[in-house]
Amino acid sequence: MKTDQYTHPDYYAMDDLYSDEHKLVRDAARAWVKKEVSPIIDDCYEKAIFPKHLIPGLGEIGAFGPYIPEEYGGPGLDQISYGIIMQELERCDSGLRSTASVQSSLVMYPIWKYGSEEHRTKFLPKLASGEFVGCFGLTEPDFGSNPGGMLTNYKEDGDHVILNGAKMWISNAPFADIAVVWAKNEEGRIHGIIVERGMEGFSTPEMHGKLSLRASSTGELIFDNVRVPKSNILPGKSGLGAPLGCLDSARYGIAWGALGAAMDCYDQALRYSKERIQFDVPIGSFQLIQKKLAEMITEITKAQLLTFRLGQLRNDGKATTGQISMAKRNNVEIALNIAREARQIHGGMGITSEYSMMRHMANLESVVTYEGTHDIHLLITGMDVTGIPAFARDLPK
Ligand SMILES: Cc1cc2nc3c(=O)[nH]c(=O)nc-3n(C[C@H](O)[C@H](O)[C@H](O)COP(=O)(O)OP(=O)(O)OC[C@H]3O[C@@H](n4cnc5c(N)ncnc54)[C@H](O)[C@@H]3O)c2cc1C
Secondary structure (H helix, E strand, O other): OOOOOOOOOOOOOHHHHOOHHHHHHHHHHHHHHHHHHOOOHHHHHHHOOOOHHHHHHHHHOOOOOOOOOHHHOOOOOOHHHHHHHHHHHHOOOHHHHHHHHHHHHHHHHHHHHHOOHHHHHHHHHHHHHOOOOEEEEOOEOOEOOOHHHOOOEEEEEOOEEEEEEEEEEEEOHHHOOEEEEEEEOOOOOEEEEEEEOOOOOEEOOEOOOOOOOOOOOEEEEEEEEEEEEHHHEOOOOOOOHHHHHHHHHHHHHHHHHHHHHHHHHHHHHHHHHHHOEEOOEEHHHOHHHHHHHHHHHHHHHHHHHHHHHHHHHHHOOOOOHHHHHHHHHHHHHHHHHHHHHHHHHOHHHHHOOOOOHHHHHHHHHHHOOOOOOHHHHHHHHHHHHHOOOOOOOOOOO
């Protein structure tokens, strides 16, 4: 069995900026990943299965709702700790991080921020420990980048609502205990509603054939006249801004996570460049290999600084959607480029599961698309700096 030799690159002494608690959180997450996940991840990826037995362990290292207060069963950590945990998970596999991101930012976050006190006490402790797994239903077959057009809707029926519609591309759906679903009421306003497994008319078929994020389970959510108690509607916020607030939190975690994948690829490429001999010398002595490594560590260092500063802003409650969007877009892009370059440094060996770059590269094709595509984030930055939205246009009739 191959040994996980990961050590994080830290060219600008970022560790000096971390508190003792940050380092403890990181060491615990890294040790758990090396022991429990690294030995099985390639097999899970090849077989396209999410390793469900890891869920309690994810709860133990604080990966589910790291920032959720202790009174609701969470670890009560800061936003930088949240980022660090996502980074440690994704440096192993984006699918593993996706499961934790969805649970933390797309299920626990809306329950914490928009839910009633009853929702918080009923669901958050079980989600924090991993006793419950949740999923987040926003995307529909015909509404991805434009979720405001969603068709999923509900009508009032006494103390219940009747929910109809379908969601697709939903991470964790096939085995989730609860789904935070975004649906329109009779006035066309978007509300979050907690749908529980076992409710009649609610099904979660698995989607197959993914060539990316294979160690994460993805499915549909089908609502066929599902009777949901009115009390399951999240009362605290409605409108498209409610799901977008969750996406801010998740995209922040992705920015840290994707950087983790980049750091893992660089770490392996650097080691390989010193070990692999061609023309009687280590390939790391060739200028063209050094160019690749120098550019990788430069991009990683810039992204580390960007991401850490974003964490500080988020801790102060000051990070804007535009700032988060920029970090998500930048970090996923550099991670994809670094995965490709690291794969090249490994020559033929780079395409095997002996090394993780190829898996990272394939995974990152999902990460660059979900939670706002690369180009949608470009448009968010464009709108932020010009004040002019360029998302929609009228075609000549
Ligand atoms: C593995 C995986 C897991 C996912 N998990 C979840 C989940 O848990 N919950 C959930 O709700 N969703 C989830 N998604 C869905 C994801 O968020 C969507 O795939 C994403 O938002 C893009 O939507 P789409 O696939 O419909 O692409 P589309 O919106 O159809 O976009 C297609 C292309 O058109 C471009 N485009 C669209 N609009 C514009 C525009 N205005 N200007 C310029 N270009 C534009 C896009 O950038 C893209 O290149 C997941 C997706 C994947 C792949």
